[in-house]
Amino acid sequence: MKHILAPAQRELLAQLSWSNTLLGFDFDGTLAPIVTDPLRANLRPGTRRLLAELCGLYPCVVISGRSIEDLAPRLAGVPLRALVGNHGLEPWKATEEMRRRVASWRRRLGPRLLGLQGVELEDKTYSLAIHLRRARAKKAARAAILEALGTLGPARLVGGKQVINVLPPGAPHKGLALERERERWGCDTAFFLGDDETDEDVFAMGTPGRLFCVRVGAVRGSHAAYCLKSQLEIDGLLDRLIALRKDGVSQRRHAR
């Protein structure tokens, strides 16, 4: 994977800054640092300021596994074009049938997971997230969870950092959501940053020249061509994107 902030990638970022491009971001682990208690996840003040400025220069969207209800207050005051929640499902594919299905899964799984130390079931209305972060015996917990999930019938399971996401069958993934947003905002290209398994659905879309992907934290086998070394580098990338587009605007002004 190539480090997106390396001098060799400066030209790529400059080209993007002149293009009609959509910027898409995952939330946890990308814009916001990972924290032990997901309820406390938030942008650093510097990131918030840079993201708000970036939104005035490029169309920007956030595509997260969180529900929109959960995400919206965390990004209040940042003029994003759209918030997409539940791994790409919400709002445009969220149906009453999916809501009912997830509610019935929750009722069935709740009692089965109750005895598992450190395992937490999160209800996101249109999907469930089963968190293992606090479990001591992670391997045994994972096996017990998968056994319980086997009783649900068809479901789309997506792994992540110490979490198993359970989505209704047919739920769109983040890659489809990004593509939809790109078309919706009339953009020719998209630039997407994410850090986790569900972001690989975007990275694997494989549209060279149209989609540029950055994984936060380099991992072997990722479909993303570019990486940031850690979440701490996000401000540096936002700052560079802002500076490049402002440069382009002032150069065009001088050329007139």
Ligand SMILES: [Mg+2]
């Ligand atoms: Mg993430």
